[in-house]
Amino acid sequence: MLFHVLYLIAIVAEAMTAALAAGRRSMDWVGVCLLGCITALGGGSVRDVLLGHYPLSWVQHPYYLAVTAGAALLTIAIARIMHRLRHVFLVLDAIGLVVFTVIGCNIAFELGLPVLIVIMSGMITGCVGGVLRDVLCNDVPLLFRSELYASVSVVAGGIYVGGLAAGLPHDPVMIAAMAVGLTLRLLAIRYGWNMPKFVYTQDWH
């Protein structure tokens, strides 16, 4: 129940930050709504398509579309104060990352998939929405370039899967995985932790 509320907060936060990305590209209101929905629900959709897990969550619960499109439109109305709320949104986005990760792990787990795929399923759920947003905004995905994001998802997913595999009880393991992931992500933002970059300048052509 609490978890479902966290999920709704997460898709709202994802849709609102996607709406700002749409505004940076001067998209129209339709584009803002679509980019909000795709960013918030795209990670789970790609996961379900790759795992053959039908129906997709927004097909089963169409109000997810209304919630994310509504959140994206609301962002247009309150765009002026969004900048002041940016620390709130960084935290909400981090909560979204760990919530999405746990959901993704759970779905692969219930399908009886191998451990590595369970962790990948969490990472795809947490990260692919942002990749779709960046591709549609014609950017190289941020995920590939900066900050601990996919890595946070892999760590949280690893703790969750490892704890369950060790026979520990579900709820404490889930809370520990989310707490570690959230802390790691917020520390990474606060102190600017990055993965090392690979710079290659030679051209073969």
Add this chain to the structure above:
Amino acid sequence: MLFHVLYLIAIVAEAMTAALAAGRRSMDWVGVCLLGCITALGGGSVRDVLLGHYPLSWVQHPYYLAVTAGAALLTIAIARIMHRLRHVFLVLDAIGLVVFTVIGCNIAFELGLPVLIVIMSGMITGCVGGVLRDVLCNDVPLLFRSELYASVSVVAGGIYVGGLAAGLPHDPVMIAAMAVGLTLRLLAIRYGWNMPKFVYTQDWH
């Protein structure tokens, strides 16, 4: 039957305008064919994948691939006169939009999906082909930026679904939905109607 002819006209028109987009990026003949097929058949393919509706239409009817690839190649031959035909193609593209929309609504309807998903299925069928074309041409999708396009699809889909839900007979409802959508789209082109844009210039990073 007439509807099937309209569908073939629509995929030919989509493939031909996609071929011109390929030409603007100096793609080779293979790229022209591929972009034509992806643009014309991509919206329906994404819809089917998201809804788990197999087999995809072009897998069942492979001649759709031949028709769209052939139309794209033909465009290279008649590129010189395409500019004079541009008003014809704007009308054909608008017809394609409403035909695709009705097809997409129908498929979701037959799967027994909720009303909102039926309308989304129509919009995905009508609009995603162009989004794939723009992403592959390295542009921000036009759909997100200009003109009434997705909105026309939503209006046409809404009339179609609403009419059927109200128990009205199928064919008149379908014709009405298509007529309203087509008129709205052509008026939007003629008078340059646009959705309002959301412009946001602050950068959080």
Add this chain to the structure above:
Amino acid sequence: MLFHVLYLIAIVAEAMTAALAAGRRSMDWVGVCLLGCITALGGGSVRDVLLGHYPLSWVQHPYYLAVTAGAALLTIAIARIMHRLRHVFLVLDAIGLVVFTVIGCNIAFELGLPVLIVIMSGMITGCVGGVLRDVLCNDVPLLFRSELYASVSVVAGGIYVGGLAAGLPHDPVMIAAMAVGLTLRLLAIRYGWNMPKFVYTQDWH
């Protein structure tokens, strides 16, 4: 057995060239791993999703993910000598193209799909990984712009399917298809063979 070894060599080669593309965009180590996996395994994944052929190969054999991510990371370590190995990699990439093509044809063949779809399945398996790589690197896909690549895949697939349809024994047909495809691809690189380009400069808007 030999074929499986060739497949592993192919996904390693694809992941390593993708890692260099990631390095040209200064991606971080996570981005390098992800781009390597997506490029090496994306063609087969898109094929399976389009054909509804579950589970995907890397879901069934998760060590493919470890192999491709490991190959991508290794590339960072040996980046300095990669330039000297570029002829080796062009050959490995060409081998990968024909191996992927034959695998893709086989899967569609076993699903009992029409000849044209069998050839498309080979081409999707061989070519889409590189398209995903280019889209994620924010480039217009090379596939659409240069060299005989998709065409090589279509020729190899056509020989393979045609030979089987003519009742010839499987192994010689497969070897012939791969040999012709490989030769054609290497000749195309050596002599700079290209498909003709379609250049269209008029703008309708």
